[in-house]
Amino acid sequence: MKTTTSLNPLHLAFTLIEVMVVLSIVSLLGIMAWRGVAGLETLKVRHLEFEEKTQLLQNSIHQWRIDLQDVYYFNKQMDLPQGALWNGQLFKLVRQGLNADQQWVLRVVGWTLRQNDGTLYWMRWQSPDIVDKINLQKFWSLVDDWSKSATQELRQYEVALLPLQSWQLYFRTESDAGWANALSSTQQNLNLTKPGLPQAVRLNITTDAKFTHQGTYIVDWLNPLSVKLRQ
Secondary structure, three states: OOOOOOOOHHHHOOOHHHHHHHHHHHHHHHHHHHHHHHHHHHHHHHHHHHHHHHHHHHHHHHHHHHHHHOEOOOOHHHOOOOOEEEOOOEEEEEEEEEOOOOOEEEEEEEEEEEEEOOEEEEEEEEOOOEOOHHHHHHHHHHHHHHHHOOOHHHHOOEEEEEEEEEEEEEEEOOOOOOOEEHHHOOOOEEOOOOOOOOOEEEEEEEEOOOOOOOOEEEEEEEOOOOOOOOO
C-alpha cells in the first residue's frame, strides 16, 4: 500500500496561532536573558564598588600608619614643632620623606573629622615640601586654621578619605596600666621617639552607616624605638 504526501501549501505552512506561540516564547526568553544580563551587570557594579571601598579603607589606615612611622623629632632647644600634637579635634605632626628628586624634606600633616558636602569625613591635610624653619613654623600654624575653618587656599592640600561617625585616640606609656584617653593623658604633646612618652597610639574609628564597610575599627601603632610594652 502506497502512502501519498500532500504537496498542498496549506499543509506546509504554520498557522497564525503557532506563529504567535513561537513569538511569545522567543520574547519571553529574550526578556529572561536580558534580566539575567542586567542582573550580572548590577552584581559587577556592586562588586567593583565593594573592592573600591575596601581599598579606600585599607589605604586610609595604611597612610595613618605611615604618617606615624615617619614622625620627625627636633631637639627642643631648636624651638621647632615637636613630634605630634592632639587637641581632641586635630592630630598634627611633622614627618620626613623623600621628594621627587630623592632629597629629604619635611611635611606638616594634619588629621581631623570635618563636614564635607554634608557628610562627616576623616580628612587628611599635607603641606608642600619644607626645607626651612620659617615654612615649617608657618604650616604648623596653618594646619590649625585648616581644621577650624578651611579656606579655599588651605583646602588645596586636603583629601577627604573615609565617611566617619566618630574617631578617638588613645595613648599608652610605660607607666600606664593600659590605654588612656588621649585628652586625659598627662602627655598631650607627643614626642613619639622619646622614652617616657607614649609608646603606642590606638586609633578608634567608626565609619558612617551608609559606608560599605560600616563598623568600628581599632588600629594600634607601636613606636619602633620604644621598649617592649608590658603585657
